[in-house]
Amino acid sequence: MQLSRDELRTAFKRMCLIRQFEDAVHDEFSAGNIPGFVHLYAGEEASAVGICSHLDDRDAIASTHRGHGHCIAKGCDPKGMMLEIFGKKDGLCGGKGGSMHIADLSKGMMGANGIVGGGPPLICGAALTAKYRDTGGVAVAFVGDGASNQGTTFESYNLAKVWDLPVVFVVEDNRYAESTASDWSVGGSQVGRANGFGMPGVEVDGHDFFAVWDAARQAVERARDGSGPSLLHVKLYRYYGHFEGDASTYKAPGEVEQVKQRLDALDMFKQRVVETSLLDSEELKSIEQEAEKFIADCVAAASTADAPARDDLMTDVYVDYKF
Amino acid sequence: MPTKSFREAINEGLRQEMERDDSVIIMGEDIAGGMGSPGEDDAWGGPMGVTKGLMPQFGRERVLDTPISESAFIGCAAGAAVTGLRPVAELMFVDFMGVCFDQIFNQAAKFRYMFGGKATTPLVIRTMYGAGFRAASQHSQCLYPLFTHIPGLKVAIPSNPYEAKGLLIQAIRDDDPVVFFEHKVMYDDEADVPDEIYTIPFGEANVSREGDDATVIAFGRMVNLANEAADRLKESGITVTVVDPRTTSPLDKETILETASETGRVVVVDEAHPRCNLATDISALICENCFDDLKAPIKQICGHHAPVPFSPALEDLYIPKVESIEAAVRELVGKGH
Numbered sequence: 172m173q174l175s176r177d178e179l180r181t182a183f184k185r186m187c188l189i190r191q192f193e194d195a196v197h198d199e200f201s202a203g204n205i206p207g208f209v210h211l212y213a214g215e216e217a218s219a220v221g222i223c224s225h226l227d228d229r230d231a232i233a234s235t236h237r238g239h240g241h242c243i244a245k246g247c248d249p250k251g252m253m254l255e256i257f258g259k260k261d262g263l264c265g266g267k268g269g270s271m272h273i274a275d276l277s278k279g280m281m282g283a284n285g286i287v288g289g290g291p292p293l294i295c296g297a298a299l300t301a302k303y304r305d306t307g308g309v310a311v312a313f314v315g316d317g318a319s320n321q322g323t324t325f326e327s328y329n330l331a332k333v334w335d336l337p338v339v340f341v342v343e344d345n346r347y348a349e350s351t352a353s354d355w356s357v358g359g360s361q362v363g364r365a366n367g368f369g370m371p372g373v374e375v376d377g378h379d380f381f382a383v384w385d386a387a388r389q390a391v392e393r394a395r396d397g398s399g400p401s402l403l404h405v406k407l408y409r410y411y412g413h414f415e416g417d418a419s420t421y422k423a424p425g426e427v428e429q430v431k432q433r434l435d436a437l438d439m440f441k442q443r444v445v446e447t448s449l450l451d452s453e454e455l456k457s458i459e460q461e462a463e464k465f466i467a468d469c470v471a472a473a474s475t476a477d478a479p480a481r482d483d484l485m486t487d488v489y490v491d492y493k494f
Numbered sequence: 495m496p497t498k499s500f501r502e503a504i505n506e507g508l509r510q511e512m513e514r515d516d517s518v519i520i521m522g523e524d525i526a527g528g529m530g531s532p533g534e535d536d537a538w539g540g541p542m543g544v545t546k547g548l549m550p551q552f553g554r555e556r557v558l559d560t561p562i563s564e565s566a567f568i569g570c571a572a573g574a575a576v577t578g579l580r581p582v583a584e585l586m587f588v589d590f591m592g593v594c595f596d597q598i599f600n601q602a603a604k605f606r607y608m609f610g611g612k613a614t615t616p617l618v619i620r621t622m623y624g625a626g627f628r629a630a631s632q633h634s635q636c637l638y639p640l641f642t643h644i645p646g647l648k649v650a651i652p653s654n655p656y657e658a659k660g661l662l663i664q665a666i667r668d669d670d671p672v673v674f675f676e677h678k679v680m681y682d683d684e685a686d687v688p689d690e691i692y693t694i695p696f697g698e699a700n701v702s703r704e705g706d707d708a709t710v711i712a713f714g715r716m717v718n719l720a721n722e723a724a725d726r727l728k729e730s731g732i733t734v735t736v737v738d739p740r741t742t743s744p745l746d747k748e749t750i751l752e753t754a755s756e757t758g759r760v761v762v763v764d765e766a767h768p769r770c771n772l773a774t775d776i777s778a779l780i781c782e783n784c785f786d787d788l789k790a791p792i793k794q795i796c797g798h799h800a801p802v803p804f805s806p807a808l809e810d811l812y813i814p815k816v817e818s819i820e821a822a823v824r825e826l827v828g829k830g831h
């Protein structure tokens with residue numbers, strides 16, 4: 172199966188938006204304009220976009236603390252996201268959630284998550300709804316290599332399997348959980364774990380959009396046609412620290428630069444589509460420039476937007492409740 | 495006396511107890527850090543650098559980095575405690591109790607009683623709490639009322655570096671499971687902390703200010719706000735007793751009731767959500783035991799009945815303020831002469 176030019180353009184645009192978004196958030200955080208905990212996804216773009224390219228409005232995803240990329244890939248509004256990260260009233264969650272809790276249920280984005288391993292059980296729920304209502308919807312749980320060691324994740328593997336739920340588990344293995352290497356923390360293999368629960372699993376090069384896209388196509392189709400859950404072990408790399416402010420001394424000297432040079436997801440995508448004459452460099456360049464400008468506008472809007480007001484503190488605790 | 499930060503006080507307490515007793519081990523996520531990684535070993539020392547330097551001194555056998563599996567490693571610490579070690583496990587943020595609470599409240603807390611007094615469980619769980627870090631709803635809660643509710647658990651909430659070291663050493667030597675709360679915005683707070691080993695007994699409140707007009711009872715970080723309010727009020731001639739219970743289980747009821755009776759006007763300050771928290775508990779205790787001595791209704795200054803919001807504009811509204819404590823005392827002092 173082939174990607175159309177339009178699909179390629181959309182995919183590249185989303186990857187550029189994610190990269191620009193994360194670089195901008197990095198700069199704004201460094202300048203002291205963004206508070207709190209911020210975890211950036213730069214370097215991992217091919218995973219979110221390669222997988223979400225197969226999803227539509229029927230489908231749901233559950234994300235992690237490193238959620239900006241998943242949000243953009245699933246169609247959340249980057250401007251609303253930026254306002255949220257700046258803690259502004261018109262942010263996607265009214266400024267109440269922040270970077271770690273961006274959600275847009277209208278887009279099937281069930282939330283970034285501050286709890287490692289919080290997503291997989293919830294995604295079983297989304298899959299149950301889809302199955303019960305017979306919507307044809309698929310539910311995708313993104314988890315990190317670190318989150319793959321959480322009991323909630325294992326229990327979800329089993330539940331999805333025994334209930335035959337339309338789930339794809341995506342283990343994004345960026346080599347580290349905080350400062351701890353996944354080589355050390357993960358007993359057995361991700362694919363072996365999936366097989367242990369009776370699910371198919373494949374290892375995928377997460378720097379290569381096309382590899383992710385292809386593996387995800389099979390996993391999503393499988394879930395959609397009622398053949399049950401499966402797992403993708405996506406191997407990739409994060410460029411920034413665990414959170415903004417992390418000096419990343421646990422990485423080897425020069426490691427980040429090496430990956431950027433050899434395995435950058437955007438560079439690899441460009442090279443591939445130009446070599447195969449699917450898109451030309453001019454087109455790619457203008458997509459990049461548009462993304463850059465759009466994200467700069469998002470930052471400008473977020474910087475000047477209004478903060479929430481006193482009255483907002485106690486709204487939405489319950490559906491309709493005055494305490 | 496040397497000045498040390500809250501962070502240094504905890505690090506020193508752990509180090510001295512580990513030097514003294516080889517049954518003390520520590521474990522947690524990135525508690526040393528760099529496990530299996532190609533770069534620096536001991537890369538983190540926990541997310542706030544509190545345990546930095548302990549792994550190089552004591553080795554990875556006693557400073558154990560864990561996978562992200564709280565249910566397994568907190569339970570493992572409980573199991574090691576009941577079989578002869580003295581583990582200090584770090585539950586990075588208390589909000590993460592959600593994934594491991596069974597091992598704490600159904601297992602560790604109940605061994606001694608359920609097993610007819612035949613078990614001791616010298617487990618310490620160090621954990622971060624509190625708002626003010628812009629860390630949003632799942633990394634900012636207090637939650638110590640939930641632990642205080644459970645018989646069998648002891649709960650310590652130090653309000654300054656001096657208390658942090660003394661209470662932590664006491665916690666490690668204690669034969670019951672202790673949950674030890676560290677406020678995440680207090681790690682750089684400084685105070686005089688002796689180099690020597692010392693303990694602060696559980697169940698003994700500290701009276702940090704003495705006065706005649708009102709009693710303010712506060713917990714953890716709120717003690718500092720209460721002290722500040724007391725100092726401000728003194729300028730206008732109102733003197734306040736400030737009580738820092740230091741542990742909520744066991745609770746120094748005597749000091750609380752005595753100081754409440756003496757002034758007859760009580761403010762309780764608790765950063766936690768207002769329902770079923772420490773303030774409601776202490777207020778009930780006072781009403782039940784010294785109602786006749788009260789000159790005015792008790793005031794409770796707490797967080798709000800809402801998740802902790804991310805936006806700084808909202809989070810600042812969420813957290814109790816020195817000004818609200820001051821105003822509450824002034825209001826009470828205007829009553830009941």
Ligand SMILES: Cc1ncc(C[n+]2csc(CCOP(=O)(O)OP(=O)(O)O)c2C)c(N)n1
Pocket residue numbers: 210235236237285286287288314315316317318319345347348349413523562564586590593
């Ligand atoms: C239950 C829980 N435990 C621990 C944490 C602290 N924490 C936040 S992110 C993280 C590392 C997650 O690693 P991984 O799942 O590999 O995702 P990555 O950060 O690499 O994207 C940890 C330990 C948390 N937020 N929730």
